[in-house]
Amino acid sequence: MNALEDTFFQQLTYACSEIKQSFTRSIGMSQTRRQLLLLVAQKGEISHAALQRQLSLDGAMITRLVKQFEAQGMLSRRLDPRDNRYTLVSLTDSGRSIVADLSAAHGDFQAQLLDGISREEQEAMVHVLERLRTNLHHIQELKRSAQ
Incomplete structure (x- = not known):
């Protein structure tokens, strides 16, 4: 591998890491928490099991995050009427507002990053x-x- 290839991959790695960290700091929410909210927003209503599969997180972590978001008024839970072994999760009005704020913040952040490019x-x-x-x-x- 030559110096240009080394520099290319180093810069790519640093840029990705710094961008994720900077955005996380700017909005004050971890990537995992954002991904969970965005997935629920995308699906409308989704089971804990589906969240676990799609986010590749263990069940305890999903339960913990969902309960935290529920306590903050962003998510609501209910038993699946077709199979009460499953819990379904959906956004509340407050959750939809936060997802909209996250999307707007992400758009602003991207615009700032692309300035001059x-x-x-x-x-x-x-x-x-x-x-x-x-x-x-x-x-x-x-x-x-x-x-």
Whole structure:
């Protein structure tokens, strides 16, 4: 690997890490908590089990987060009328307002990050990142087929 490749991957790693940390600090909510709220907003109503699968978190963590959000008035829970072994989660009006605020804050944050970066530069970067992901998926497929 040459110096340019090393620098490319270092800068990519640092940028991703710093962006996530900065956004988390700016809104005062962890990525996991944001993802849970956004997933509930997207689905409308979702079971604890589905949250667990889609967020790749253990059941205790999902229960803890949901209970915290419920205590803060952002989520409501109810038993699934089709199968009372499952608990369904949905946003309250307050939760919908917070998700809207998060989306607006994210849009503002992105606009600030992209300040001074032309549309052409953004398109080139999207192309590079898409190519990296395609290459990664190809590498993973090769490894799976070799096993």
